[in-house]
Amino acid sequence: MIFHIAQKVDWQAAQTAREYRASSLTTEGFIHCSDQHQVLEVAHRLFCDRTDLVLLEINPQLLDMELRYENCEGGEEQYPHIYGAIPLAAIPNTYPFLPTPSGKFKLPPEIEH
Template sequence: MIYHVVSEPTWKAALDKGFYEAPSLATEGFIHTSKQEQVAGVLQRYYKDQPDLLLLHIDESKLTAPLKYELAPSVNQEFPHIYGPLNLDAVINITTI
């Protein structure tokens, strides 16, 4: 299982489109995701005090785009990156943050 943080309005727009593309897909070539033990750090570093956040629970075996684990030198940890749009059926649960 991997996880992705998204705003509720952004997720609702993805549901209308039928797939999800984070802004990072256009700028960096992939969608940032995390392992469960990395979520708290990601929230603290990048989403502090942001309202209306959701945590997508993604079954990586259902992804249609390639998944690669790559080192983030700033925190010296490997993070999962999705190299393409996120197919909605790979999201098996959504929790409010």
Template sequence: MRPLFHLAVPDDWVAAQATGRYERSTRGASLADVGFVHCSWMHQVDEVAAAVFADWDGELLLLQIDASRVGAPVREEDLAGVGERFPHVYGPLPVEAVERVRRMVRVDGAWRLQ
């Protein structure tokens, strides 16, 4: 399976490293609130960053996730009814499933990988 990607606020990632489990769904919502961790495929990352973090002034991280190491169901769904399917992890994300963490920065108003 190809890698999953998740945009994370650095403080949330630091907290996950302390517990071994990442339990944020998306900005401002937890796994407990939503029932899954929002993820995307690589080609969807820029669009998600622009939509969810348009007004975010802080640092942003992109977690690259090895789906085979997640240990929870991963479903590709179009829950918003927009004609595009996104992967969702239905359980906490083990820190050891994250194979790479990259910083994202704003360039001319858009989020870009650094």
């Protein structure tokens, strides 16, 4: 499984559209995702103190578009990027994704290993 941190409003719009589209799909041509071990680093770097988020769990085997591991920012670690809208059938689970009172994010217990 791979993961994507989404704004609740975008996830709600996906329910009507029957597919999920992040704004980066329009601006960059792909949707930024993370492997499980990358989720918290991304959350703390990009979403500090945000309370309008959900964590989407994505099954890569159910995608019918390209999934590529790359690093577009010049670092060594590669991240999964999805080159197209994600059908809802490929998102088996979503989780509330809120920071703790100290401002730090934690993985939902259901996916913590």
